[in-house]
Amino acid sequence: MFDPFWQLLQDSRIATAIREGELLFPWIECFHVLALSVVVGSIAFVDLRLIGVAARDRSVAQTTRSVLPVTWSAFIAAVITGGLLFSSNATMYAHNIYFQVKIGLIVAAGANMSLYHLFLDRGSELWTTAERTPLRARLTGVVSLGLWVTIVACGRWIGFTINALS
Amino acid sequence: MHALDSFCGWLQQTAASQAIQTTDWAVPAVQTVHILLVAAVATSALMLDMRLLGIGARDQALAVMWRRYVPFIWWSLPFLLATGAILIVAEPARALQSPVFLLKMILLLAAVVITLICQVPLRKDPSYWESTGARRRTAKLVALTSLPLWIAIIFAGRWIAYLQAS
Numbered sequence: 001m002f003d004p005f006w007q008l009l010q011d012s013r014i015a016t017a018i019r020e021g022e023l024l025f026p027w028i029e030c031f032h033v034l035a036l037s038v039v040v041g042s043i044a045f046v047d048l049r050l051i052g053v054a055a056r057d058r059s060v061a062q063t064t065r066s067v068l069p070v071t072w073s074a075f076i077a078a079v080i081t082g083g084l085l086f087s088s089n090a091t092m093y094a095h096n097i098y099f100q101v102k103i104g105l106i107v108a109a110g111a112n113m114s115l116y117h118l119f120l121d122r123g124s125e126l127w128t129t130a131e132r133t134p135l136r137a138r139l140t141g142v143v144s145l146g147l148w149v150t151i152v153a154c155g156r157w158i159g160f161t162i163n164a165l166s
Numbered sequence: 167m168h169a170l171d172s173f174c175g176w177l178q179q180t181a182a183s184q185a186i187q188t189t190d191w192a193v194p195a196v197q198t199v200h201i202l203l204v205a206a207v208a209t210s211a212l213m214l215d216m217r218l219l220g221i222g223a224r225d226q227a228l229a230v231m232w233r234r235y236v237p238f239i240w241w242s243l244p245f246l247l248a249t250g251a252i253l254i255v256a257e258p259a260r261a262l263q264s265p266v267f268l269l270k271m272i273l274l275l276a277a278v279v280i281t282l283i284c285q286v287p288l289r290k291d292p293s294y295w296e297s298t299g300a301r302r303r304t305a306k307l308v309a310l311t312s313l314p315l316w317i318a319i320i321f322a323g324r325w326i327a328y329l330q331a332s
Binding site: 070149153159 | 193194195197198201202204205206207208209210212213216222226230234317320321323324325327328
């Protein structure tokens with residue numbers, strides 16, 4: 001359905017340059033790995049706080065306040081670099097099952113996070129300062145951790161099913 | 167280099183290497199774990215270096231943040247070495263004969279040393295890096311050295327896939 005659009009993207013000057021140059025793809029990949037490491041690492045830290053493993057001396061609210069700006073900055077960088085990598089072979093990536101699952105899981109992780117911020121942390125003034133969080137907060141953390149581990153795995157599997165520089 | 171050639175040849179023929187090579191999912195699975203551990207180290211190093219530079223989290227004492235984040239670095243490193251070693255066993259020449267792999271290991275050593283340089287004085291005096299202007303400047307210098315080192319380690323890791331000694 002979107003194939004003509006992906007083809008257009010892939011034929012763009014920048015996508016062609018990434019595909020045909022020998023240096024661009026690896027360099028963009030470097031920044032993508034750096035950005036995603038910080039995204040996943042910082043989210044995992046918040047998740048571990050929600051579960052009650054890390055930073056127990058600090059409230060959930062304080063933890064998210066100090067970590068989430070870092071997460072969002074890195075996420076923007078990861079989306080931009082990921083988009084550039086995608087553009088280089090858009091038609092192929094769009095049909096790659098691991099890529100499709102990865103995007104689906106990122107949306108799911110976003111939904112999990114929104115659900116938490118919109119509904120589940122109601123009345124959190126008390127428990128966010130507590131060492132132990134309620135079950136719903138711990139569940140959010142576990143779901144998020146599981147999703148992000150799978151997202152990283154999907155990313156790695158994309159690399160093994162598509163040879164970008166062939 | 168002849169000895170290294172034969173070592174790589176021998177390692178590649180071992181039962182362990184053959185087992186990994188004939189298991190499709192083994193290398194991407196181990197790489198996934200490796201990246202998740204990289205995420206833990208990169209995020210922890212970033213949070214600590216940002217604190218040393220005085221960006222954000224000023225309400226937090228450095229020693230407190232150090233205790234919160236640095237265990238992730240020290241606990242991840244042995245598992246990073248173990249997963250890295252598995253990847254070397256799977257494809258010995260890919261890493262061992264790559265010049266960037268050697269560079270990565272040297273950078274890693276430097277990053278570990280600089281982290282220790284920061285950590286040792288904190289053990290005796292939690293306010294060590296914040297007690298005088300000169301020490302605060304040194305702390306910033308430490309962060310400005312540490313951050314590029316960790317980034318370069320991640321970049322070098324990605325380049326191992328592209329820069330092969332032929």
